[in-house]
Amino acid sequence: MSDFNKPITLAFSGASGAPYGLRLLKVLIEKNYQVYVLISSAARVVLDTESDIKLSGNEDKASEQLSALVNAKSNQLKVFGKDNWFSPVASGSAAPKKMVVCPCSAGTVSAIATGASDNLLERSADVVIKERGQLILVPRETPFSEIHLENMLKLAKMGVTIMPAAPGFYHKPQTIDDLVDFMVGRILDHLSIEHDLQKRWGYSSY
Numbered sequence: 602m603s604d605f606n607k608p609i610t611l612a613f614s615g616a617s618g619a620p621y622g623l624r625l626l627k628v629l630i631e632k633n634y635q636v637y638v639l640i641s642s643a644a645r646v647v648l649d650t651e652s653d654i655k656l657s658g659n660e661d662k663a664s665e666q667l668s669a670l671v672n673a674k675s676n677q678l679k680v681f682g683k684d685n686w687f688s689p690v691a692s693g694s695a696a697p698k699k700m701v702v703c704p705c706s707a708g709t710v711s712a713i714a715t716g717a718s719d720n721l722l723e724r725s726a727d728v729v730i731k732e733r734g735q736l737i738l739v740p741r742e743t744p745f746s747e748i749h750l751e752n753m754l755k756l757a758k759m760g761v762t763i764m765p766a767a768p769g770f771y772h773k774p775q776t777i778d779d780l781v782d783f784m785v786g787r788i789l790d791h792l793s794i795e796h797d798l799q800k801r802w803g804y805s806s807y
Contacts, residue, residue, distance in 0.1 A: 605635035605677055609792070610690050610700040610729070612722045615643025618704030618741040618766050619651040620777070624785045625703055627671040630678065632794055637690050637697065638667060638680045639722045643706065660685065683720040690725040698734035699792060700725060704741040704766060707749045713738070713761075714752040730759055737791055739784070741766040762791055772800045 609629060613622045629636050640648070640656065640663070648654040654670070656663045663680040671678070681688040689695035702709060702722070709722065713736075718724040729736045738761060742749060753763045768774070768783040779799070786798035 603635060604633075605674075606633050607699075608635040608637055608689075608697040610637045610639065610697050610725055612639040612641075612700065612702040612705075612725065613644035613648065614641045614702055614704065614706045614709040614722060615647055616704035616706040616709075616741040617647060617651065618739070619644075619648045619654075620781050621739060621741075621766055621784055622703040623648075623652060623654075623670075624778075624781050625701065625788055626667070626678075628785060628789065628796065628798070629794075630671045630673045632796075633677075634794075635676075636673075636678050637688070638664075638678060639683070639690065639725060640680065641683065641706075641709070641720070641722055647704075656680075658682075681721055683722065685721055686724075688721065690728065691721060693728050693732045696725060696728045696732065696734075698729070698732065700729045700734065701737045701739065701788060701792070702726065703737075703739040703788065705738040707740065707742045707745075707752075710738060710740055710749065710752045710756070714755045730761065733760070735762070735792070736760075737762045737764055737788060739764050739766050739788065764788065764791070771802060 668678045712723045713726045768780040782798040789796045
């Protein structure tokens with residue numbers, strides 16, 4: 602039996618906002634969750650551009666890189682390639698019941714909304730939806746077109762949580778990290794994971 606909490610799938614797609622996903626990954630690891638990581642080709646470019654992280658194309662080496670970055674324990678973090686159809690996230694009989702796509706591009710929203718399943722990220726989201734699990738999408742796009750809004754509405758009607766990367770300011774953020782933590786805290790709230798990343802409305806003076 603694993604010493605970790607039940608696994609969560611965390612996917613990075615090609616939208617701007619890599620710091621959100623990386624911070625979420627670090628907190629999930631700190632909370633002792635096992636994390637299955639999916640990274641699209643475009644997301645690799647974004648990670649390099651926004652966070653100077655050049656991930657290896659090899660699953661094992663990429664897993665080692667991210668594990669070192671977030672201080673994960675042995676076997677706590679596993680990166681799966683986009684074509685690894687034998688990974689647990691590809692099947693309803695093995696996939697985690699919780700999945701977050703952070704950041705989530707408009708193209709990924711569209712692919713998930715239409716059930717494209719052309720790569721492992723899209724398939725994993727499709728599995729979570731069909732298994733009546735919890736799927737959270739964190740789109741980072743502006744402005745939203747009618748196409749984007751229609752796709753998000755379609756998914757919301759299926760029970761998918763649409764949580765745009767739109768941090769609040771009532772907690773008086775002083776740094777970019779404060780803004781990142783606001784969004785990551787809201788994601789953790791919906792995953793029912795306790796945290797103290799930000800002040801909560803009404804509980805502290807502002």
